[in-house]
Amino acid sequence: MRILRNLARRKLRTGLTVMGVTIGIWALVVFGSMANRITAMVDNGAAYFDSGVVAVWGGGGSAPQSNPLDIAVGDRIAQIPGVDAVVPSVQLNLTEDPTGMTMSLPPMITAEPAGANQDRSTMHIEPAEGRLLTPEDEGMNVTVLGSDIALQYGKHAGDTFTMRGQDFLVVGVLRQTLTQPDIAAMVPLSTGQQLYVSTLPSLVRGDLEPSSVVTGFAVYPAPGADPEAIAAAIEALDPELGTMGPDDFDRLAGSYADMLNAVLVGIGLISVVIGGLSTINTMAMSVAERTREIGIKRAIGASRLRIVREFVTESAVIGLIGGSIGLGLGALAVALANEAGRSSGTILFELTPGTALTAVLFSTLLGALAGFVPAVHAARLDPVAALRYE
Amino acid sequence: MTAPVSTSPALLEGRNLRKTYRLGRRNTVEALRGVDVSIGPGEMVAIMGPSGSGKSTLMHILGLLHSPDLNHGPRPELRFDGRDATALSEAERTRIRARQIGFVFQDFNLVPTLTALENVMLASEYAGTSGPQARMAALRALNQVGLMQRAGHRPPELSGGEQQRVAIARALVNEPALVLADEPTGNLDSSRSQEVLALLRELNGRSGQTVVLVTHDPEVGAACDRVIRMLDGQVR
Numbered sequence: 001m002r003i004l005r006n007l008a009r010r011k012l013r014t015g016l017t018v019m020g021v022t023i024g025i026w027a028l029v030v031f032g033s034m035a036n037r038i039t040a041m042v043d044n045g046a047a048y049f050d051s052g053v054v055a056v057w058g059g060g061g062s063a064p065q066s067n068p069l070d071i072a073v074g075d076r077i078a079q080i081p082g083v084d085a086v087v088p089s090v091q092l093n094l095t096e097d098p099t100g101m102t103m104s105l106p107p108m109i110t111a112e113p114a115g116a117n118q119d120r121s122t123m124h125i126e127p128a129e130g131r132l133l134t135p136e137d138e139g140m141n142v143t144v145l146g147s148d149i150a151l152q153y154g155k156h157a158g159d160t161f162t163m164r165g166q167d168f169l170v171v172g173v174l175r176q177t178l179t180q181p182d183i184a185a186m187v188p189l190s191t192g193q194q195l196y197v198s199t200l201p202s203l204v205r206g207d208l209e210p211s212s213v214v215t216g217f218a219v220y221p222a223p224g225a226d227p228e229a230i231a232a233a234i235e236a237l238d239p240e241l242g243t244m245g246p247d248d249f250d251r252l253a254g255s256y257a258d259m260l261n262a263v264l265v266g267i268g269l270i271s272v273v274i275g276g277l278s279t280i281n282t283m284a285m286s287v288a289e290r291t292r293e294i295g296i297k298r299a300i301g302a303s304r305l306r307i308v309r310e311f312v313t314e315s316a317v318i319g320l321i322g323g324s325i326g327l328g329l330g331a332l333a334v335a336l337a338n339e340a341g342r343s344s345g346t347i348l349f350e351l352t353p354g355t356a357l358t359a360v361l362f363s364t365l366l367g368a369l370a371g372f373v374p375a376v377h378a379a380r381l382d383p384v385a386a387l388r389y390e
Numbered sequence: 391m392t393a394p395v396s397t398s399p400a401l402l403e404g405r406n407l408r409k410t411y412r413l414g415r416r417n418t419v420e421a422l423r424g425v426d427v428s429i430g431p432g433e434m435v436a437i438m439g440p441s442g443s444g445k446s447t448l449m450h451i452l453g454l455l456h457s458p459d460l461n462h463g464p465r466p467e468l469r470f471d472g473r474d475a476t477a478l479s480e481a482e483r484t485r486i487r488a489r490q491i492g493f494v495f496q497d498f499n500l501v502p503t504l505t506a507l508e509n510v511m512l513a514s515e516y517a518g519t520s521g522p523q524a525r526m527a528a529l530r531a532l533n534q535v536g537l538m539q540r541a542g543h544r545p546p547e548l549s550g551g552e553q554q555r556v557a558i559a560r561a562l563v564n565e566p567a568l569v570l571a572d573e574p575t576g577n578l579d580s581s582r583s584q585e586v587l588a589l590l591r592e593l594n595g596r597s598g599q600t601v602v603l604v605t606h607d608p609e610v611g612a613a614c615d616r617v618i619r620m621l622d623g624q625v626r
Binding site for chain 2: 002005006009292293295296297298299300301302303304306382383384387
């Protein structure tokens with residue numbers, strides 16, 4: 001109570017300081033949530049690749065592409081020692097001219113033989129509405145939509161969804177996974193093959209048989225086999241084939257994510273440091289203003305430790321209040337931004353309890369630290385000189 | 391140089407007390423130039439003298455707020471309640487100030503944001519008394535100075551005389567062996583001065599507390615057992 005009363009003595013200054021801390025913690029919460037989201041995406045991807053799967057595509061390069069491949073290539077890959085299964089797939093952009101934030105992947109149409117990734121992939125998907133695809137769907141214009149696409153286009157199970165000029169019956173909508181399936185429209189493999197070939201320029205299309213065209217394979221190693229060795233063997237098979245195994249993924253996504261996270265958290269920390277400096281300033285002013293009071297307290301027997309404790313506690317309370325308000329406003333901003341982004345399929349933030357707790361603890365600690373130097377200065381004042389101070 | 395009249399050992403005993411303040415590189419002030427002083431338990435003593443005679447400096451040393459100079463002249467001695475106070479650390483001197491000495495100042499020096507009760511409790515807490523007991527002790531002390539009814543008021547809501555009585559309650563709350571008062575009536579009109587002086591006299595008589603006060607006022611000096619007169623940093 002006495003602490004709050006001391007803080008209330010200079011309402012404007014305390015208010016401004018609390019606001020400084022608030023803005024710092026707000027930035028930390030918002031950017032921290034963004035970093036959480038990126039980490040979640042990368043982790044989910046890493047979990048997928050942790051199963052040892054090697055992604056294969058045509059055209060080489062270090063990132064997956066949608067170039068046509070002969071499905072027969074899969075048979076040659078299957079001959080490589082240590083390969084357990086080869087699942088063909090087709091991936092193409094949902095729209096001809098994909099737009100979206102650079103941070104998120106473009107929405108994709110993905111096609112695999114129904115059920116192929118049910119028992120293989122560690123990417124666990126389940127329907128929120130309707131059902132998943134079954135082998136009976138082959139050749140039909142049916143689709144299961146990822147949660148973000150369904151929200152963006154406002155589609156539910158039973159609706160009709162037009163992709164690349166063709167109408168599809170939505171038979172299911174997936175639960176949110178926080179990663180790639182959220183922005184995928186899943187179709188049966190043969191349907192995907194036909195759709196893919198129909199999007200190729202007529203000159204390229206020629207007399208391609210849709211059932212022989214894929215854009216990639218998911219290669220599953222046998223238990224104990226080294227996925228990196230398999231990836232190397234696949235690239236040796238044909239220089240036109242690009243692969244991505246667990247190590248490649250970690251290198252590519254991990255380094256990008258680490259850098260981005262460092263930048264985001266850095267921005268947040270800078271804001272927090274500014275908040276901390278303004279707390280130091282406030283506490284230093286407060287010490288100067290209360291010099292006489294400190295003299296009185298020291299004269300009548302307050303130990304130096306007690307004086308330090310008093311000022312450190314006051315500034316920690318400033319940090320706690322600022323941190324709590326910052327967290328509240330940050331959580332609100334994150335929730336509003338996610339709500340606004342939901343319609344366009346870009347969910348950028350994820351506020352975890354860990355981030356929330358860290359933000360408040362951090363601001364309290366920062367407040368205490370900011371108060372420490374002025375507090376020590378206060379405790380060292382000569383009581384007699386402090387008493388005479390006007 | 392006045393010899394102690396008391397037969398019991400002195401509560402405060404000072405020898406060769408010197409204090410030089412350095413105001414600038416070449417500018418030093420010799421506030422005390424070798425003072426010997428002895429104050430017995432239960433005495434009420436006034437320190438009198440013109441401005442700049444060193445009476446406040448002497449009081450700060452007797453109250454363990456400052457140390458006498460150790461590095462020039464004959465070695466000083468300062469004994470408080472039998473202990474050698476020149477050898478004490480800052481923490482130990484703070485502890486003695488909290489538990490065994492009460493201070494009353496000319497301009498009251500109450501903490502403006504705290505109520506009368508909280509101001510008195512502060513001293514009790516610094517002496518190591520915990521919450522509820524500190525509150526009880528503070529209420530008793532306020533009752534002694536006749537301000538029980540004003541316990542919830544803050545200093546700006548109290549008259550000068552009332553504020554000084556709160557300060558006296560604060561000085562008394564730990565039942566200290568020594569009460570030091572620096573011009574306790576300096577900012578009060580004559581009738582309030584009488585009140586405060588009578589209060590100090592009464593407490594001195596009732597609980598045998600040693601009271602040392604610095605004053606300009608000859609009437610206050612006359613009301614004390616003994617007067618120590620100072621001039622130019624020395625006892626006359």
